[in-house]
Every structure is written in C-alpha cells, then in structure tokens.
Amino acid sequence: MARISLDHLRHAYTPGLAEAGIYALREVDHVFEDGGAYALLGPSGCGKTTLLNIMSGLLTPSEGHVRFDETDVTMLSPEARNIAQVFQFPVIYDTMTVAENLAFPLKNRRVPKDEIQRRVADMLGRLGMTQKGKRKARGLTADEKQKISLGRGLIRSDVAAILFDEPLTVIDPHMKWQLRSELKALHKEFAMTMVYVTHDQTEALTFADKVVVMYEGEVVQIGTPEELFERPQHTFVGYFIGSPGMNVLPCALESGEAVVSGQRLRLPAHFGPAGGQMAQGRRIELGIRPEFVSLVPRGEGLPVTIERVEDVGSEKIVRARLGDLPVSAIVKEDASLPAEADIAFAPHALNLYSDSRLVDTTPGAARATASGRTA
Numbered sequence: 001m002a003r004i005s006l007d008h009l010r011h012a013y014t015p016g017l018a019e020a021g022i023y024a025l026r027e028v029d030h031v032f033e034d035g036g037a038y039a040l041l042g043p044s045g046c047g048k049t050t051l052l053n054i055m056s057g058l059l060t061p062s063e064g065h066v067r068f069d070e071t072d073v074t075m076l077s078p079e080a081r082n083i084a085q086v087f088q089f090p091v092i093y094d095t096m097t098v099a100e101n102l103a104f105p106l107k108n109r110r111v112p113k114d115e116i117q118r119r120v121a122d123m124l125g126r127l128g129m130t131q132k133g134k135r136k137a138r139g140l141t142a143d144e145k146q147k148i149s150l151g152r153g154l155i156r157s158d159v160a161a162i163l164f165d166e167p168l169t170v171i172d173p174h175m176k177w178q179l180r181s182e183l184k185a186l187h188k189e190f191a192m193t194m195v196y197v198t199h200d201q202t203e204a205l206t207f208a209d210k211v212v213v214m215y216e217g218e219v220v221q222i223g224t225p226e227e228l229f230e231r232p233q234h235t236f237v238g239y240f241i242g243s244p245g246m247n248v249l250p251c252a253l254e255s256g257e258a259v260v261s262g263q264r265l266r267l268p269a270h271f272g273p274a275g276g277q278m279a280q281g282r283r284i285e286l287g288i289r290p291e292f293v294s295l296v297p298r299g300e301g302l303p304v305t306i307e308r309v310e311d312v313g314s315e316k317i318v319r320a321r322l323g324d325l326p327v328s329a330i331v332k333e334d335a336s337l338p339a340e341a342d343i344a345f346a347p348h349a350l351n352l353y354s355d356s357r358l359v360d361t362t363p364g365a366a367r368a369t370a371s372g373r374t375a
C-alpha cells in the first residue's frame with residue numbers, strides 16, 4: 001500500500017479551456033496517507049472523477065505531480081501504478097465463472113494455485129456468493145456482477161491503493177449497507193489505502209475515516225465526519241453535509257453584533273476581534289446548524305415566522321423565516337412550539353464565514369483573519 005501525494009494538481013480538458021481559465025480541477029494539493037480510507041464527496045461536476053482518474057493514471061494532469069510514496073507516477077499507466085479500480089458499472093468476464101473472475105487478477109500475478117483457491121473461497125464467503133462460485137457470470141444480476149467487480153478489486157493484497165468510482169450505484173438499496181460494511185471491515189483487516197468517490201453523504205460518512213469534500217474543482221475541506229459537522233470550513237460543506245444543511249445567514253458585523261435581516265444579534269465574545277478586523281467588501285455570513293437553533297418565546301431571541309413543521313421520527317424540522325431569510329431548526333418531537341416564536345442560536349455552534357471560508361474566531365487568530373486567511 002502507498003501514501004499518495006497530489007502536488008499542486010490542476011486540470012483542464014483541452015488547451016482552449018485552460019486558456020479560458022476553465023479548469024475541471026482548479027488546485028488540489030493533498031496527501032492520502034498510507035492505509036487510510038477516504039471518500040471524495042461532492043455534487044455532480046465538481047471534479048471527483050477527474051481527480052480519481054488522475055490518481056489512477058487514466059488521465060494526465062495539465063499541471064502538478066502524483067507521487068506514490070517517493071515515486072513520481074504522473075506519467076505512468078494504471079497498470080504500472082499497480083492499483084485496483086472498481087467502476088460504477090461492473091467490469092467482468094461473462095464467459096468465466098464467478099470464481100474464475102475473482103481468481104483472474106491473482107493468476108495474472110502468478111500467485112500460487114493453492115493460495116488463489118484459498119483467497120477466492122474467502123472472498124466468495126465475504127460477498128455471500130459461495131453457492132455461486134461455479135456459475136458463469138453471464139446471467140447474474142447487475143448487483144451480483146458488481147459484487148464480483150468489488151471482489152476482484154479487493155482480492156489482491158499487493159496493490160498500492162484501491163480506487164472506487166461510485167461503486168454502489170447499481171446495487172440494490174438494501175444490499176448497499178451490507179457491502180459498505182464489508183468494505184469497511186476489509187479496510188480494518190488489511191489497512192489498504194482506499195479512495196471512494198461518491199456524491200452520497202451517507203455513503204461517504206459511513207465508509208471513510210476522512211472525507212474529502214470537493215466543490216467547483218477544489219477540495220474545500222478534509223476531515224472526519226465529526227469535523228465536517230461541527231466546523232465546516234466552507235459554507236458549501238455546511239450546506240452539503242447534514243439534513244437539513246447548515247443555515248447560512250448573510251450579515252453585517254457592527255461592534256460585536258451581527259445584523260441579520262435587519263435584526264441585531266449579540267455575538268459570542270470571541271467573535272469581537274475577528275469581526276472587528278474583517279476586511280471591508282467581503283461577503284460575511286453566519287453559519288449555524290439546525291440542531292443548534294432553538295425556538296424560544298417572543299422577545300427572547302430573533303423574531304421569526306414559522307412556515308411549516310415536518311415530522312421526521314423522533315424530531316421535528318421547523319422551517320421558519322427570519323425576515324426574508326429561510327432558517328431551519330431541529331427540535332424534539334414532543335417540543336411545544338409557541339404560536340409567536342423567536343429563534344435562538346447556541347453560541348458555541350455559531351460559525352463565521354468570510355467569502356464562504358470559515359473565519360478562525362479563536363483568540364489569537366485575529367491576525368490571520370485580518371489578512372483573509374482561514375485556519
């Protein structure tokens with residue numbers, strides 16, 4: 001297994017696009033640690049597949065380098081990089097049996113016969129396909145074929161990394177959970193470097209130790225599921241992760257207060273220096289997750305109009321409007337809702353954003369804030 005370093009990668013699909021400044025990847029500079037389980041998460045078109053294909057060698061980046069440990073592999077083919085790939089749709093040999101398909105990558109590497117038999121039997125068990133080992137792959141369901149593709153990727157122990165591109169798209173919903181758990185178990189057991197592309201936050205958060213969130217050709221945050229939830233480094237992360245996503249409220253800062261939709265909100269004390277030194281002309285926003293918004297009696301917070309309440313099991317999602325801004329709150333199922341409500345924000349959970357990037361409001365960070373950098 002290898003540590004994969006992406007060194008100042010940029011990619012435009014044609015020289016014309018590069019000249020026009022249209023990059024599918026704008027700047028990616030990141031290290032995937034040896035043995036880590038990563039998810040590349042982001043909406044359609046944000047550059048996930050482009051990045052994965054650059055890592056696998058299917059695509060050569062316009063700029064920058066890819067290194068596997070200390071070796072520069074930027075110009076090497078996928079075969080020369082020794083990686084396993086699992087694609088969105090199954091890639092298997094219909095005329096071979098299920099077992100032969102699984103054995104194929106091992107035979108190619110001249111693994112001894114008895115070792116192949118042992119590993120194939122083990123993988124068939126893990127995939128729940130022991131009874132189907134001798135069946136021809138032709139005629140299997142799309143689910144089953146994709147499970148074989150996964151098995152073929154996972155059966156080799158000598159690969160630098162395993163790259164998955166939305167591998168569960170064709171899998172039946174109730175099987176997805178089982179296969180994800182199996183992938184996670186295999187990762188724990190063999191500590192393989194795995195990179196898993198998805199646009200589904202549940203898939204990303206349950207599979208990965210670290211989630212790499214991409215937006216418009218850039219990595220906007222790399223973090224554990226908890227970090228992405230608690231401290232979104234970019235408003236997009238706040239909006240994309242969570243259901244409903246983080247409330248993002250445009251505001252102006254004035255002597256320790258935020259003016260949100262014409263209402264004044266006293267900010268936690270530590271926001272003072274950061275807010276005071278914020279450069280003029282920036283787009284300033286407050287971020288607060290619905291889990292940290294509460295409904296309080298009129299006069300105790302910011303006045304809102306409740307527009308609707310959605311019942312979601314043990315909780316209710318309250319959709320309200322603060323002036324012209326939509327705000328969501330998550331409250332307990334049995335919480336009573338005042339007819340005329342205000343909203344209050346848990347101070348510890350308030351985040352401040354400048355041009356979509358999180359402002360470090362911890363004491364001592366004012367200098368970085370003033371120059372526009374974020375932590």
Ligand SMILES: Nc1ncnc2c1ncn2[C@@H]1O[C@H](COP(=O)(O)OP(=O)(O)OP(=O)(O)O)[C@@H](O)[C@H]1O
Binds near residue numbers: 013044050051
């Ligand atoms: N072969 C290509 N030629 C030109 N532009 C491309 C090509 N492939 C992708 N793009 C563009 O590059 C950008 C990133 O695409 P990419 O497929 O990497 O995104 P993605 O996040 O994987 O999306 P999806 O989840 O829909 O696969 C998009 O704007 C896309 O239109």
